[in-house]
Amino acid sequence: MNIVIIKYNAGNIESVNNALNRLGVNAEITADPEKIKNADKVIFPGVGEASTTMEYLREHQLDRLIISLKQPVLGICLGLQLMCSHSEENDTTCLGIFEEKVKRFVPKPGDEFITKVPHMGWNAVYDLKSDLFSPEMENRYVYFVHSYYAGLGEHTAATCNYILPFSAALQKDNFFATQFHPEKSGKIGAAILENFLKI
Amino acid sequence: MLAKRIIPCLDIRDGQTVKGINFVDIKEVGDPVELGAKYAADGADELVFLDITATHEGRKTFVELVKRIARHLNIPFTVGGGISELADAEKLLSAGADKISINSSAVRNPQLIDDMAKSFGSQFVVVAIDARGDEKEHWTVTVNGGRIPTDKELFSWAKEAEDRGAGEILFTSMNHDGTKNGFANQQLARLADSLKIPIIASGGAGAKEHFVDVFTKGKADAGLAASIFHYNEIPIPELKKYLREQGIVVR
Numbered sequence: 001m002n003i004v005i006i007k008y009n010a011g012n013i014e015s016v017n018n019a020l021n022r023l024g025v026n027a028e029i030t031a032d033p034e035k036i037k038n039a040d041k042v043i044f045p046g047v048g049e050a051s052t053t054m055e056y057l058r059e060h061q062l063d064r065l066i067i068s069l070k071q072p073v074l075g076i077c078l079g080l081q082l083m084c085s086h087s088e089e090n091d092t093t094c095l096g097i098f099e100e101k102v103k104r105f106v107p108k109p110g111d112e113f114i115t116k117v118p119h120m121g122w123n124a125v126y127d128l129k130s131d132l133f134s135p136e137m138e139n140r141y142v143y144f145v146h147s148y149y150a151g152l153g154e155h156t157a158a159t160c161n162y163i164l165p166f167s168a169a170l171q172k173d174n175f176f177a178t179q180f181h182p183e184k185s186g187k188i189g190a191a192i193l194e195n196f197l198k199i
Numbered sequence: 200m201l202a203k204r205i206i207p208c209l210d211i212r213d214g215q216t217v218k219g220i221n222f223v224d225i226k227e228v229g230d231p232v233e234l235g236a237k238y239a240a241d242g243a244d245e246l247v248f249l250d251i252t253a254t255h256e257g258r259k260t261f262v263e264l265v266k267r268i269a270r271h272l273n274i275p276f277t278v279g280g281g282i283s284e285l286a287d288a289e290k291l292l293s294a295g296a297d298k299i300s301i302n303s304s305a306v307r308n309p310q311l312i313d314d315m316a317k318s319f320g321s322q323f324v325v326v327a328i329d330a331r332g333d334e335k336e337h338w339t340v341t342v343n344g345g346r347i348p349t350d351k352e353l354f355s356w357a358k359e360a361e362d363r364g365a366g367e368i369l370f371t372s373m374n375h376d377g378t379k380n381g382f383a384n385q386q387l388a389r390l391a392d393s394l395k396i397p398i399i400a401s402g403g404a405g406a407k408e409h410f411v412d413v414f415t416k417g418k419a420d421a422g423l424a425a426s427i428f429h430y431n432e433i434p435i436p437e438l439k440k441y442l443r444e445q446g447i448v449v450r
Contacts, residue, residue, distance in 0.1 A: 015295055018270050047320065107395075116397055118322055118366070121420070122202040122244055122450040141202055141450035143275060145322045162201060184275045184297065186239065 001197065003027040004039035006066070009056045010046035010078060019183035023194055033065050041197060042069055045183075046078035050102070050148070051090035054082060067095055072199045074132075075177035077146060080170060083177050084150050098170045098177070100153040105163050118147040119162045125180070130157035130171045132178070132195050142168070142178075142185040142192075149179065202450045203414045203442070204244035204421035205435060206399060207428040209234060211280070212251050214260040216429070229429075232267050238428065239274045241435040244450055246272065247300065247369075247423060250280030251344075262294050269295020277325055283308075288315055292323065300325040300369055303342035306349055306356075309363060316364025325399070326365040328357060330386075331373040338386060345373045353386065354393060361394050368394065369423065371401040379405025379427070387417035399423050407433055407441045414447050 005016055007029045020027050027043065028035065036042060044066065046053065057063045066073070066083075075083045082094045087102035094102070105117045122141040125133075149166035152159065158169035160179070170177045176196060182189035209216045209231050216231045235246050248268065250261040258281060265278055278291050279300030288299050305312050305326055315324045329345050330353040332338045338353035357368050370390060372383035382403045390398050397420035400413045404424035413419045427433045442449045 012292070012295070012297070014293070015269060015297075018295065019273065021270065022273065047322075049320075116395055116420070119201065120322065120366070120397060121204055123200070124202075145275075181275075184273065186273050190273060 001025065002038070002040045003043065003197070004036050004041070005029045005043045005045060006036060006062065007031040008046075008053065008060070008062060010048045010053060012047050013045055016043055016045045016076065016183045019190065019193055023190060023197070025197065031060060031062065033061070036065060037069070040071055041199075042071060042073045043076065044073060044079040044083070045076040046082070047145075048078050049089060050078065050081060050087040050092040050094070053078060054092050054094060057082070057095075063095060067097055070174060072196065073175050074196050075175070076183070077179060077181060080150060080167075080177035080179050081146075081148055083170070083175060087148060089148050097175050098150070098153070098155045098172055100150040100155060100167060100170060102148050102150050104148050108163055118145055119149070120145045123160050123162060123180075125158045125160050125168045127159045128157070128169075130169060130176065131199050132169060132171070132176055132192050133158065134191065134195065137188055137191070140188050142180040142182070142188055144168075144180045146179060200448045202244070202448050203419075204399075205242075205410070205438060205449070206245045206247055206421050206423040207238045207243050207435070208247040208249060208401070208423050208425045209429075210249050210251050210425065211261060211264065213254075213257045214264050217251070231264060232271050234429070235268055235272050235276070238435065239272055242439050242450065243274065243435055245274060245421070246276040248276060248278045249300070250278070252281070262290055265291055265294040265296055279325070279327060284311070285314055285318060288319065288323075292319060298323050298325050298366070300327045302327040302329065305360065306340060306342050306351060309359065312360055312363035312365055316366070321364050321366035321396075324365050325367045325369050326357075326360040327369040327371065328353060328360070329371045329373055332383075332386065341373060345376070354389060357390055357394060361396050365396060367397045367399060367420075369399040369401060372403065375403030376401070378403055381405065381409040382413040382417055382419070382422070384412055384417035387413065387419050391418035397421065404433075407438055410438060410442060411445045411447060414442075
């Protein structure tokens with residue numbers, strides 16, 4: 001299987017490749033449009049800031065390429081947010097694959113346990129509705145690090161609750177995305193990546 | 200609900216795991232990658248690897264070790280020890296570390312926190328604080344593994360670190376470290392009340408009950424310990440089961 005991880009100015013892309021290697025598969029990390037177009041599976045990971053990353057994608061015409069892809073695509077963390085229509089992070093117009101909008105967490109005053117932003121650590125995911133997940137993953141814990149979230153919507157494929165319920169995963173046609181980091185989510189995360197490779 | 204985290208800490212010297220009791224009398228306890236993978240399989244939520252190597256050669260070994268850890272570990276990990284400039288952090292980031300922890304270097308040069316947060320994001324920057332309290336409840340920040348007192352005070356320094364962009368505070372009470380009598384819950388709760396970023400509690404873990412206390416009385420987001428895990432005094436699955444029974448949300 002030919003797996004490509006899109007190379008761009010985002011942090012820690014290598015950790016996704018490490019996770020794939022642990023599953024016995026190897027990915028190519030590349031920005032070459034031909035290689036991305038011809039891959040069997042495309043992974044779009046990312047840790048970073050929305051507006052500078054979108055700018056980078058536009059400059060390198062990766063924005064148009066990503067939305068035109070027909071094979072299964074998996075966005076991770078910032079990848080999910082960039083696949084949405086708009087992010088509040090520096091008022092950024094994103095790729096628009098999912099209609100959901102990305103907003104910043106606003107701490108709820110008075111609740112001492114959920115006033116911290118970023119949402120960092122292990123949290124449970126539920127209402128799983130995608131081939132990324134297996135039934136036994138309902139209510140299991142995965143690893144999140146983020147200050148912005150995609151709201152619930154038509155394409156929500158998994159829900160997580162932090163301050164409010166939000167999209168832990170999204171799916172529309174061949175486009176899949178997780179707000180959490182499957183590459184850092186222990187055995188469950190590995191199983192989610194494995195499920196993606198089987199799609 | 201966000202789970203409380205259990206974090207084993209591995210001290211590394213020249214590529215091997217060691218654990219100092221009260222920061223002296225160091226004993227070797229094994230291969231860090233093997234030990235890290237075992238903890239991950241046992242249900243550790245995160246790991247911290249602290250490089251206590253003094254030599255240049257040892258530092259290079261550590262970066263290689265971080266690469267190996269990143270390849271084998273499927274949970275997040277923080278690395279610390281000897282990080283004094285942006286270039287050090289960058290090397291560790293590209294080796295695969297999820298977060299770095301800075302301690303003495305941040306005390307000497309607080310601007311380092313701003314620079315790192317700006318370059319790599321706050322989520323990457325853990326500020327570790329070792330502090331010792333006196334009978335008047337004045338908590339002095341110490342450096343060099345607790346050996347050298349500074350003119351900084353715990354609570355104001357933690358707040359300054361947050362304001363400068365730290366993503367988390369790792370507080371070790373030198374009064375409690377190595378005693379196995381429980382965490383510094385009073386001071387931890389005060390930190391939790393005054394800060395908006397997560398707090399990792401360190402120093403004093405000796406029994407399962409101590410973790411219940413640190414999450415309830417101490418209001419900590421994560422509990423860190425070393426020897427109780429290394430010597431298997433409290434196996435992580437047993438600890439998690441106990442915490443769950445006590446109504447603490449854990450993974």
